[in-house]
Ligand SMILES: Nc1ncnc2c1ncn2[C@@H]1O[C@H](COP(=O)(O)OP(=O)(O)O)[C@@H](O)[C@H]1O
């Protein structure tokens with residue numbers, strides 16, 4: 001999974017390859033660390049290839065005759081792909097065990113890969129003339145659905161986890177804080193600077209049903225401080241705005257009132273989000289000017305007010321809050337949607 005933290009041995013082998021300590025692929029959760037965990041477990045070997053979920057689904061859709069040979073450059077970022085020169089870097093190709101596993105082709109998200117195969121046409125009900133296009137990551141899909149246009153505008157995806165992405169003209173990368181940039185596109189070239197935190201709706205799910213969340217949220221005074229100093233995580237470990245696989249959650253003391261408890265958790269998550277945007281500015285990505293919200297948390301108006309108070313800019317809900325809408329737009333407009 002995206003937040004699975006690899007063994008110390010795998011992370012060490014991964015870091016030994018990298019050209020700089022702050023490289024995005026140096027995170028214990030990076031795809032490259034996972035590749036090393038796979039190799040060290042003795043499972044790597046001739047004929048094996050790394051496949052992202054999106055690549056696997058595309059190949060299934062195209063049918064049994066299609067080869068899974070490629071991926072898109074959003075999914076390839078945490079594997080170490082050079083998203084400026086658009087090639088696999090020499091340091092990655094030089095390590096044979098890793099190079100043998102790399103996807104052979106990397107294309108822009110939204111590039112046509114092929115067509116729906118005969119078998120999947122039957123069970124999906126889609127015509128064989130339907131094209132299959134290269135995908136993207138879940139939080140970039142949510143970003144595309146949210147419909148921002150200006151540098152400084154950002155999207156926070158409040159799903160099981162919290163991912164933030166801001167349009168910037170500056171590419172920023174610092175693994176110590178879990179900050180990285182995806183290539184967006186456009187002329188001049190724009191970057192999606194941000195990070196993905198382990199905090200998010202998964203913490204809320206531990207304590208509340210969606211129905212209770214709605215009822216209790218109505219009782220919260222969003223303009224008042226809860227007086228609680230929580231750091232909501234589902235278990236130890238944080239990726240962003242600090243990368244620390246031992247960071248402990250803080251969810252005590254628990255007050256008698258469930259509404260106050262929820263208020264404290266929402267505020268704690270909003271403080272993490274605000275610190276995230278603060279970190280992007282501190283590292284040179286620029287100031288956030290507007291935040292659009294995607295994911296299941298976008299429907300919570302009280303949380304939005306709390307976040308607006310703590311981040312200090314306008315916070316809105318996206319018209320389309322589902323990542324799937326971004327994937328559909330990418331399919332409709334191809335790579336022309338990027339930028
Ligand atoms: N009213 C609400 N306020 C805040 N969060 C909510 C509310 N309703 C649902 N959620 C949270 O939304 C999350 C699900 O959002 P979703 O975008 O579907 O997540 P994902 O796709 O990452 O699993 C759940 O973790 C749930 O706690």
Ligand SMILES: O=C(CO)[C@H](O)[C@H](O)COP(=O)(O)O
Nearest residue numbers: 002137138139140161163196
């Ligand atoms: O935590 C997540 C899964 O819900 C994030 O969406 C994911 O890790 C973010 O990755 P990227 O920035 O490469 O899209």
